[in-house]
Amino acid sequence: MEEVKKKQAISLSEVQEILSKVDAEQMDQIQRWTYDYVSKFVSIDPKSAKDMKKQLIKECELTEEEAVEIVNIRPTSMAELRSFTFGWKKLILAETLEKILKIIKEHS
Structure with missing residues (x-):
């Protein structure tokens, strides 16, 4: 497990931006669920x-x-x-x- 380097509150749009840069094959199940959720509900760039x-x-x-x-x-x-x-x-x-x-x- 990776060490937490920085803790910061980010919007769902920013979560989507971060996860969109990750290869779907490399995502764990929670990342995939999170990406699926934000992809459906984020409506601001x-x-x-x-x-x-x-x-x-x-x-x-x-x-x-x-x-x-x-x-x-x-x-x-x-x-x-x-x-x-x-x-x-x-x-x-x-x-x-x-x-x-x-x-x-x-x-x-």
């Missing part, structure tokens, strides 16, 4: 996902993990966004939530 994640972290002061959650789900309404951010157990101002929705729309 990796560059847009990375850009959105960076923008959410910088402009909305989200953690990398929070930004990845937003990139993966891409909520479309304030109510939907609040349902995700509620679980983070920190206060996020309405203006920040509006900025998050604006960033999502810019990258969709």
Whole structure:
């Protein structure tokens, strides 16, 4: 088993990008299942996902993990966004939530 060199939260689009570079014959079963899953459900290209994640972290002061959650789900309404951010157990101002929705729309 390989040693973990770096631990980082990445979006499903980034997972798809990484796994697409691996020969399918070399993948283990979990990698194949993961690649199959992301191939079916990812609807944003990796560059847009990375850009959105960076923008959410910088402009909305989200953690990398929070930004990845937003990139993966891409909520479309304030109510939907609040349902995700509620679980983070920190206060996020309405203006920040509006900025998050604006960033999502810019990258969709």
